[in-house]
Amino acid sequence: MPPTRRFRLIPGAVTVLGLLLALGVPAARAHGVRTEVLAGPTSVVTVTHDDGSPLADTPFTVLAPEGAGPFLTGRTDAHGRVAFQPDRPGAWKVRVAGADGHGAVVTVAVDSAALAAPATGATVATHHAHEHDHAHDEAHVHADAHAHDHAHDHDHAHTRDRWSGAIAGLLLLLLVLGVGGVLLRRRRG
Amino acid sequence: MHIPDGFIAPQVYGPAYGVAGVLWAAGLRRLRRTLEPSVMPRLAVVTAAAYVLMLVAIPLPGGTTAHITGVGMLAALFGAWQAFLSLSLVFLIQALALGDGGVTSLPVNALCVGLGGGLAARAGLLLRPRAVGVFAAGWLGAAVPALLVALVLGWQPHLARDGAGQPLYFPFGWQLTVPAIVLPHLLVGIADGAVALAAWRALGRGTP
Structure with missing residues (x-):
């Protein structure tokens, strides 16, 4: 490649890649999938697109630890949630999959303490590890001002x-x- | 079009790693012999552009999204081997840095999108006039990988089931995956074709 063309390539490439990144990263929020897991006596897995819109009405399967066959099957609710009541400790798997290939397989780690906790007790894990310094309970699923702030953050x-x-x-x-x-x-x- | 972890059975991704590993090694050996060092800046820019373009979600009817892969652009400018290697690197980095796609599904994504798309794009380049061939390369580089991914995903329920007959991995068969994945990418292919044509006009004059 002639040197003049190579020197034109670099600033041009930086500009194009910068513009694409500026356009692409916010747009990409709608393409990925993120998950939030509440492990407890009633475990809830919430699956959303990266922009927060739910994977609603999407088929799911809950698999028990070392269990033969699905523990529960169904479709996610309007908020992209799967709720189930584990009957033993271990690594439970929740598979949410659309026919277009979008979805996720999530492991819900349920220990004996979580199973024995009061029905409102739960621990939270998200696909992207953030500090949670306050306890979540099942009221989490109700939209209130705090939940909105939390979702915004x-x-x-x-x-x-x-x-x-x-x-x-x-x-x-x-x-x-x-x-x-x-x-x-x-x-x- | 990235297949995430957990959707592909080990009896598929295990052999796929073997096949892809052999092809990665052969491709690297071939490029060490044939690639001109002066091409590397262009290759780096176009590979980076493919990486960034894959971040741009295109909303589609039905509430789903898809994205350009840039495989046609890479294949038109540098050949099918380079498209395969570049896309493999992009998929690896996306899996590690962004959590898009996955590590177990990496060889399947690389073979379906990088190699399948690269070869289809090179076939499209045979069309004349050349601009039509480059556009066809971009379009085929989106449509053919979509078909391959749909076939691989739709194969999973036939491969691995539990004692109760339930699919262990991806649960839908071909009758659902093919229309759900291929039809949107027939539209996305138009954008992929336009990008391939723009890149070829900007950088590709004189490429074989």
Whole structure:
């Protein structure tokens, strides 16, 4: 490639990639799937698109630890939720899958303490690990002002995670290809 | 079009890792011999563009979304082998950095989208005039991988069932996966074709 063309390529590429990132990262929030798990006497798995819209009316299967056959099957509710009452401790699996290939397989770790907890007790885990310094209970499923604030904070944190992940991935990609280019150049002398 | 972890049976992703591993090694050896170092900046930019384009979700009728893969653009500019290797790297980084796709599904995604899409795109390039061929490369680079992914996903319920006859992995057969995945990507292919054509006009004049 002539040197002048190579020098035109770099600022052009930076501009195009920057614009695509600015457009792509917020838009990508609607394509991925995230999950939230409340493990307890009544365990709830909530599956949403990255923009918070639920995977509603999507088929799910709950598989018990070392169980033969599904423990429960059905379709997610309007909020993308699956609720079930585990009858033994262990790693429960919840598979939510649409025919278009969108979905997730989530492990719900239920221990004896969680099973013995009062019906309102639950522990929360999300696909993206954030600190939860307050106890959630099943009122979590009711929309109230706190839940809205929490969801709002959650979305912001998720967008930050998505941005940092996307940029880190881009830099890693360019690093790998850059190292590959240097090695190739050395090999060719 | 990325298949997530947990949807593919081990008896599929195990051999797929074997096949993809052999092809990754062969592809790297081939590129070490044939790739000109001066091409690397363009290759890095186009691979990075494919990575970023995959982040852009295109809303589709029915409430679902899909995205461009850029495989036609890569194959038109650099060949099917490079499209396969570049897309494999993109899928690995997306799985590790963003949690999109998955580690167990990586070889299936790489073979269906990178290799299948790359070969289909190169076939599209045979069309003349050249601009039509490049657009066809982009379109086929979206449509053919969608069909392959739909076939692999629809195969899972036939492969692995529990004692009660319930599918252990992805639960839907071909009669549902093929229309649900392929039809949207016939539309997405138009965007993929336009991107391939734009990239070829900007960077690809004189490429074989």
